[in-house]
Amino acid sequence: DAKTTQPPSMDCAEGRAANLPCNHSTISGNEYVYWYRQIHSQGPQYIIHGLKNNETNEMASLIITEDRKSSTLILPHATLRDTAVYYCIAGPTNFGNEKLTFGTGTRLTIIP
Amino acid sequence: DTEVTQTPKHLVMGMTNKKSLKCEQHMGHRAMYWYKQKAKKPPELMFVYSYEKLSINESVPSRFSPECPNSSLLNLHLHALQPEDSALYLCASSQASGRTDTQYFGPGTRLTVL
Numbered sequence: 001d002a003k004t005t006q007p008p009s010m011d012c013a014e015g016r017a018a019n020l021p022c023n024h025s026t027i028s029g030n031e032y033v034y035w036y037r038q039i040h041s042q043g044p045q046y047i048i049h050g051l052k053n054n055e056t057n058e059m060a061s062l063i064i065t066e067d068r069k070s071s072t073l074i075l076p077h078a079t080l081r082d083t084a085v086y087y088c089i090a091g092p093t094n095f096g097n098e099k100l101t102f103g104t105g106t107r108l109t110i111i112p
Numbered sequence: 113d114t115e116v117t118q119t120p121k122h123l124v125m126g127m128t129n130k131k132s133l134k135c136e137q138h139m140g141h142r143a144m145y146w147y148k149q150k151a152k153k154p155p156e157l158m159f160v161y162s163y164e165k166l167s168i169n170e171s172v173p174s175r176f177s178p179e180c181p182n183s184s185l186l187n188l189h190l191h192a193l194q195p196e197d198s199a200l201y202l203c204a205s206s207q208a209s210g211r212t213d214t215q216y217f218g219p220g221t222r223l224t225v226l
Contacts, residue, residue, distance in 0.1 A: 034214075043116075043202050043217035044155065087154065099145070099168060100215060102154030 002027040002090035009107040018075040020106050022088030025069040031091045033064060034100070035073045037084040037108075044087065044102075047073065083110045115139075116218035118203050124224045127193060133221045135186040135203030143208035144186040145215060146178060149200040161186060162208055193225045 005023040012018040024033060034049040048055055048062045050071070055062045061074040075082055087105040116137045125131050135144065143162045147155040160168035161180040175197075177189040186203055200222055204215040 041200070041220075041222075043204075043219045046214050046216060049214065099157040099160065099170075100155075102156070104154060 002031055004088045004090050004103045006086070006088055006103060006106045008104065009109070011109050011111055012075075012078045013111050014080060015077055018078040018082065018108060018110070020073040020075075020086050020088075020108065021070065022073070023070045024088070024090040027068055027090045029068075033062065033068075033071050034089040034091075035060070035062065036087045036089065036100075036102075037082075038087070038105075039081075039084040047086075078108075078110045080110050080112065082108065084108060116203055116205055116216055118201075118218035118221050120221060121219070122222045122224075124226065125190065125193065126226050127195070129193075130189070130191045132190065133188040133201055133203075133223075135188075135205075135218055136184055137205040137216070138184055139205065139207075139216070140183075141205035141207050141216075142183055143206045143213070144180060145204040145206075146186070146188055147202040147204065147217075149202060149220070151199075155202055159188075190223075193223075195225050198223055198225045 002024050032049050032051050035047040036044040038044045048057055048060050050062045050064055064071045085105040085107050087102050089100050119134045145160050146158040148158050149155040157170050158172045159178045164180045175192050179187040200220045202220045203218045206213045206215045
């Protein structure tokens with residue numbers, strides 16, 4: 001799996017959009033970008049994933065650059081419940097037999 | 113329903129005890145995973161079962177013994193653990209089919225070894 005780099009921490013005001021960057025410059029052509037988050041002492045929660053097109057679901061939007069070397073997770077209207085560690089993961093390429101290699105993630109704090 | 117359940121939520125055991133962690137999913141997923149997470153660290157993979165067969169063992173010590181009795185259940189048997197094995201143990205499952213394979217995690221079992 002490609003290595004990812006994320007800022008260790010970020011703050012965002014409640015109600016504003018939170019934009020979390022991720023660099024994955026060594027990503028291969030068939031590796032997806034996944035985002036998970038982990039609220040304190042809970043299991044990681046899947047947010048969104050994408051290959052090369054921008055993606056949106058009820059939780060967030062994922063913007064992937066054209067060269068696929070970086071991406072941004074956007075939480076459009078952050079709430080206090082969005083305070084968590086956010087993990088950007090590149091991979092897996094197969095199905096059913098792959099591990100998620102978690103990096104150190106970004107600790108996002110939503111400020112009231 | 114994307115729920116993975118884990119029992120117990122908390123477990124305290126001595127170094128000579130034998131205990132088991134249990135994980136269950138009813139999403140029809142055919143891949144199940146055990147991860148270990150130490151405090152302030154990201155989760156690390158321990159084992160993967162795919163179609164009820166062990167497919168990945170990340171060089172985990174033999175005092176951890178996984179078992180997959182059927183496609184919905186995953187156990188982790190613990191024996192002669194060390195205090196440094198204290199951690200949050202996470203179970204996950206995925207479909208094991210299709211172009212991508214989203215993993216869904218349970219809430220974890222907080223293990224303390226005395």
